[in-house]
Amino acid sequence: MALSSLTINTRLTDFLRLLVFRPRKMVSTFYQIVQKFFLLLCLSSILHSEGAIYSQQVFSYDCSGKSDGFYTHPGKCTHFVACVGGTQAYEMSCPLNYDGNLLHFKVIQGPYSSTGRCDFPEVADCAHKKSTQIPILSPPNKEYYYYH
Incomplete structure (x- = not known):
């Protein structure tokens, strides 16, 4: 009312x-x-923002000997790992871009330590991304079909 x-x-x-x-x-x-x-x-x-980063304690990521910061996820380009205190690891997700797709994590080397940010997939150049290109097969040999 x-x-x-x-x-x-x-x-x-x-x-x-x-x-x-x-x-x-x-x-x-x-x-x-x-x-x-x-x-x-x-x-x-x-x-409650759209595309908010969430976290959960990670399965088995070893943060021992690493300074606090963000590191690449071992298997997902759209995620990264936050190490805290050299012992705790948290899985974090990149937010959505304007198309509704998750951004990819990119490591940035600084003068004192490495950090990172979520960026577009073509900029992030993630090593884990799968090829979406479909292989082109050559047409079958005609002789194969007529050969008995």
């Missing part, structure tokens, strides 16, 4: 009256409410 403009104006006027009569208490409460609202809004947009 939509609120009429009269109802909205009445509520706004009542709220402003409260601010005038009890400014200190209401102003601090107002700012606390606004602060919590924006915090919840930011968290909900991050958690």
Whole structure:
């Protein structure tokens, strides 16, 4: 049910009256409410965005001896592994591109460590990607069909 403009104006006027009569208490409460609202809004947009990256603890990826960071997934171009504390590994998924397809992970070598980002498949140049090119077969030999 939509609120009429009269109802909205009445509520706004009542709220402003409260601010005038009890400014200190209401102003601090107002700012606390606004602060919590924006915090919840930011968290909900991050958690529920389309193509959000999810994580789950990885099966058997060895992070021992590796610094915290992102590493290529051993079998999937659209996923990567996040190593934390040299012991925990998390499988992460790249988000969707504008066509609804998952992006591919690309390792970027930096001066201090390697990191990565999700990018288009042709840019990422993943080693695990399967060839989608269909092999062209030569036509069968005519002599084969007539040979007895």
